[in-house]
Amino acid sequence: MSTTHPSPRRRGSATAALLAALALPASAALAAPAVAVPSVDAPVVIDEVYGGGGNSGAVLDRDYVELHNPTDAPVSLDGWSIQYGSATGTAWASQTDLTGVIPAGGSFLVGQAYGSNRDLPDLPTPDVEGSIAMSGTGGKVALVSSTQRLTCLGAACADATDVVDLVGWGATTNTFLGSGPAPGTTNATAVARVEHANTVDNAADFRAGVPDPQNSGSTGGGEDPDPEPEPGEVVPIAEIQGTGAASPLVGQTVTTRGVVTAAYPTGGFDGVYVQTEGTGGDPADDPTPGASDAVFVYSSAAAQQLRIGDHVEVTGQVHEHFGLTQVSATSWTVLDEPAQEVKPTTTTWPATEAEREALEGMLLAPQGDFTVTDNYSTNYYGTIGLAAGTTPLVQPTSVGRPLSPEYHAQVADNAARAVLLDDGATTNYSTSANSSKPLPWLTGGDPVRVGAAVTFTTPVILDYRYDAWAFQPLTHLTPDVADTVQQAVFEDTREASPADVGGNLRVGTFNVLNYFTTTGDQLSGCTYYTDRVGDPVTVRGGCLARGAAEAEDLERQEAKIVAAISGLGADVVALEEIENSVHFGKPRDQALSDLVDALNEHDGAGTWAYVPSPAEVPADEDVIRNAFVYRTAAAEPVGESRILVGSDAFVNAREPLAQVFQPAGGVDADTGDDVLVVTNHFKSKGSAGPWPGDADQGDGQGASNESRVRQATALLAFADEVAADAGTDKVLLVGDFNAYEKEDPIVVLTDAGYTDLGPATGKYTYMFEGKVGSLDHVLASPAAAEVVTGADIWNINAYEPIANEYSRHNYNVSLLYDTTPFRSSDHDPFLVGLDLAPSAPAWDAGTVYVAGDRVVHDGAATTWTASGLYVRGDVVVHEGHLWEAQRRSRGVEPGTSNAWAGLGAA
Template identity: 50%
Template sequence: MSRSIPRVARATSLLAAGALAAGTLGAVAAAPASAVPADHLVINEAYLNGGSAGATYLNKFVELYNPTSSPIEVDGWTVQYRSYSSTTAFTGKIALTGTIPAGAHYLVSGNANSTNGAALPTPDAPSTIAFSGNANGGTLALTKTADTLTGDGATVVANPNVVDLLGYGVSNTSETAPVASGYSVTASVNRTDGTDTNNNSADFTSAAPTPTACGEACVPTPNPVEERTIAEIQGTGAASPYDGDTVITQGVVTAAYPTGGFNGFYLQTAGSGGAGDATPGTSDGIFVFGSAAVAKVAVGDHVELTGVVSEFGGMTEITPAAADVVVLDEPAEAVKATELALPLGDAAREALEGMLVTPKGPFTVTNNYTTNTFAELGLAVGDSPLYVPTEVAAPGAASQAVDAENATKRITLDDGSSTNYTAGGKNTPQPWIDADTTIRVGASATFVKDVVLDYRNSAWKLQPTAQLTADDANDVLPATFAGAERPQSAPEVGGDFTLAAFNVLNYFITTGEEYEATTGISCEYFVDRDGVPTTVDECVGQAGPRGAASTVQLERQEKKIVAAINALGADVVSLEEIENSVKFGKDRDAALAALTEALNEAAGAGTWAYAPSPDASALPPVAEQDFIRTAFIYKPAVVAPVGASTVLVGDPAFADAREPLAQAFQPVAGTEDDRFVAIVNHFKSKRSGTPDPDQGAGNVERVAQAHALVAFADTVKAAAGTDKVYLTGDLNSYSKEDPITVLRDAGYVDLEETYETAETYQFDGEIGSLDHVFASPAAAPDITGMGVWSINAMEPIAYEYSRYNNNATLFYDETAFRSSDHDPALVGIALEEQLTPTTVSAVATPGISPLFGPIIAAQVKPRATGTVQVLKGDTVLASQKLVLGVTVVAVPAKALKPGTHQLTVRYTGDATHAASETTVTARVLGR
């Protein structure tokens, strides 16, 4: 029998997890080093690989031991488990009962990975909780409460309800330090002589498993078995008031999952649901767990059962023996589906947990990241995906309000199984998508069948009434999808030439296999369903390549990137996440040259060239450079570089990030007036650095980088002899975050905001833009348009080269779609001589009292769009947009002293009209 267990999108390597653990353990106080007998119940042994090939025992187990001279009652106690890196709630919880005599052991069983090994002695507390037995490990806690533990390592260790704790592998939660190894299919971790120094690494050793049960000596007085309605069992809170009790209940089977890993069925009180609710505030549906139990029933059956109530990962369920599930002969009133109308908070959803529901739309796909692995689709109620809070609201109270609202709007549509289609289910075709049918973020979802609302794997989900498979989709499919079709061509942005920004997803010409062969250093890989490496996970020392595992995989990656760039229609492209080849003993531009060559092979010789790196003397020392870098490619028939490229060197803001790279260009058809500087950036990621609750880690560092970028731009534009500057790249900052504000406050025009483009990135079921293009005030009037080509971020990751042959369905092709995880942005730019000359006229009137400043009426001919600014010297006092070529600008009273002032009225230009200005005399009344 298997269980649905918490899902992990990707396995973090041992080395990376070790670093995480090392950074967390310092918060846990060191314990006395002397070995003394424990004066409390202890975790004595943990066997973590039951059922696997070669296993000694079929099931995993945790053995407790009472080293004291007195019996210890454990009614209401629990053994809890969570994964090695989690700082949230423990996900597995096993209720304990009875009294453990002095010197006695107590056996708690877990799940079986497969069918190998001998049966355990009869456990005192049986369960099917899955304790991880891999190198990363996990955390086991013995607690005096049924309440779920939560918090970081120090918080859990300090919890007064925690009697004993075992962290193993590289767990971030342990007593002093985890026991790092020693567990396998034939070995468990064993406490030495019942001692407890509060140091897991010192208190445990490796030995053959010796499970010992307490048996009849610990059997408690059984609780009376009582008949309860499902609503009574569910209760009005998140957990059942009868957790751990044995109950008798009845209902109608609404959904059954004999295959796919759920191994159970949903039972709902006969006649319940629909518009009327006889039990407001509590649910009339519940999950019944057991593969033998579900084999006895079918949807529509009227069933009576007897079983134990428990909470599994926050979901209330009953576990009966097969003999205690009886299909009744008498008919029952049919269950009716209840309307599910989001947004709803957790409490309102809890009242419908396990019930048959009819989701009330509209719904939009907002998350398809786990579609590839677990056949899940994140939905948002409404006509659009959810936005990253700081994409649409300022950090702080405003973004937190968006975050809270998002939580009430999202829900996951599942496939009625715990199948991982890239692991145990890798030879089973995906049920939602195939090589020709994608479901993109932004697609509308329309429900055509009722579903069950459940809570599993820490998320609210909608389950079809049977497992959805590729073969039975027409019979089981609960929803259909439309819209958000793939854009087959890049957006039209106009202009005489174009500039683009593109993150190329760790394009490394140094493959994992080459790195291992030339250095002798071993690497870990992500592999396809045949075990063939696809991409590098990590190399020993964390200093290796980050891209393709092999030449074959590099070719697959390259074909998609080449297809995307050649179809983008750009004349200059700033690149991020391309290999810094000097870190591998090659010419710094080797990867850049290889990509340029591949582009020319597809587009024609001489179509593309690249901007060479500066001389080594003008670069940071190689040891200080990152393994990825930024770069420029361009079409020499359209633009020509002016001078050498420049890297910002020596600024402490970029001590742990990629330094900005600047290059001046001049259009071949233009003049020096059209010369511009492009500066490509890749700011510090959100994964490390100074924590920020709303903007991710590293925000302080990114703010410093934004200020340094502004100063660098002033330097390079002066050297290039132009005020036209474009700042491009992956700034790892969403549109309302502090680093973006720094650039706006410096006068740079946010073209994404001006042209209301699509977002470039998807993360955790929310969309936003990490990739930006800014124009200096002098460059902004030349812009004819900006757009984002949505070929990557809104696509399921199944189509990425890195997921080649992960599933029975081959999703990979050589098109541009999912060539990266970021979408490219494209900007159209006009030559100066192509802009229509304009004249601006203006008249100023004084304020009508000392409380009001002058009012400037302005007109631009020929009729234009854009903005008119009023300046005193170089200071902008006020601005206003034109409407039909005219506008009125009110100057704040406090902006000028009383008296007469000469003011500049400046039209900043638009896509087809050149900038122009005039002067007016304005009078400010005395105060």
């Protein structure tokens, strides 16, 4: 993300308007209208909001709200207020009362809370001082024509008579004007109106960019721009770019010269990049340090006519197009005179925004390590998220406690290392208009996986658009020109199987992405996500089903899930997000039974079984549930399963399901080889639950954190009760907790003595917004942790492109679906090995043991069989006779080779 690009609007001088306002008697200032419903004629609007002040990565030391007066007369703000609420909050929690006059056509700055870093630049002098601590990522701010606290939320605020204007920003905000909220921000960006636009639509009117606070005395625009160049004067590109975030020549017509380094006649860029001849190479030799020597020339005609390598002279007006400096060309000429070669600048990823600005548009040969960190948008827009370095970007709450120094350090690290790898186009390949165009980057046999190392094969252009820096190819990348145009290749990091975790019982957990054997076409009212020819693929809404639309879609989904469960190598698999069939008039276990049938068809009859539902289940269960399957030759359940019943904590989540397991052939009466496994699926982060504190607090934990904390607390009590009843102290809490490693719900469990086994694997189970982290966990009680022999996260899903998922079948002409485990879900399975031994008595030479009995012999548990290892004096019953071993023997029939002496009938 850009952190220092200019706010996406131009500033006009407000000096004259301010002086006029100050000269008026107070009574001459316009009063607020009696009724002030938000409208395009609002006398004052919220023009810019910044909530990251003083945080890690911030550019100013405090938050602010800036107002704008679009009218030709001053307006009194006496008796008005600014009110703020968190993105998903159910109340307007804070306010700042206003006083003073906002000049005609001018600005008014309301300073808000300082952050922890007071060494950052301060605001211009605020017109009013406030103390609201706003979120750096999203929230809602209202301009109110009274000091009465607002009670409206959502669309109701658009009709509130005392709301003059309102802006909600960030994807999760619950209150905004128009079609959607303004973009989300970072600690380094604000949301601001584009050219003071007011269509009463936050999504349309606002863009994210560098904070640019203006008070009622601001003239706007910073220093006066350079004088208008004389007609015909050739202006060097470095002078057009300048050394700041924006060109000093914005709005002026210039003529410049350079060499075409990239051309985009197709794909929507509609322009070429031009760089000053002879520049590039070693950054130490840069003749214009701090200023870029390249610029984007916007003209679809020029893109059609010019070729890479042309030496050109271009004339046009300078613009800042959402942060990208460009010359909108009105004329161009290919020069006959030769030009010095432009060399790719050899550089590692620039660590600061100023360093990136100094390279904007230039030809680069990236140096150092780069790693894939995001492939979600690859099948939409042909973009791949990269992280400079050898690791992907990481969720801040996977690294540090919310808002801790470690958290903020990770936020800063993510911002510093992120860059896109793009395809030189604006094409959305998932739309009906473009789905017939093959995807760039993605092929079935050459995956682009999160965590994969990147090797650059051609130079790139450092481009800025859509609020992000990107490495662009030198022309539009399509599969038919990939051999020469594609600028990078990727390491194949797929693992055919998880690591060997050892032990005599292997336990896995796996979220199976809405495995529903009740397909949408079996129900009424379902709506669907469809493929490129309009055929339904997955259920979108309108009915209780959540998975496949039709039988053919279920077959594709099931093939991948079965391959994943079989390939995991677990003896016991806890499942989350499987259909609760009782909601469809079927036995509760019907979908689970269907899955076991498919597993047995894949692995052989009788290989797998499922744990039946307990006798008592909650009265009002979710349509998805938790479950267990197990390999019959390796594991066996002990007693019946139990589900948590009657807990208020799980009103918005799936109740935990518990089952005791032991290795197959174990001693049922003995608890030494038992382990209690409890599978979980906590409330998601996407919406707020019923409890106070469930609103997103802006601390990185998302919505419903309070719900998940209550669920973790209830889980502890439930696990303790079941373990005590089973007589075991070995407990595994497994599943999808919808909480990252350092978030409150996981800390509740680890503070209770459980060990989170995930961090030791060095892997993560989930990827969201280009950052990896683990929502899925295996937490071991102290006794269980002592017998853990290994743990591994099998990265078959979260690191794979979503284009490989069954739900994206035939979305694009590039058909990427296959029946492998890869992208069988959006969560990765987790596998743990346990060494479980019975606590049977030590060997007693005077005791007769029957084949199948379990004893401790030579310090290890032994099952007596005819092929076992026996020593002198051992006695065994074989075919109804007692035999005593005369010497050490293995695999010898009793009574042969003088190995055994008969003692008579048993």
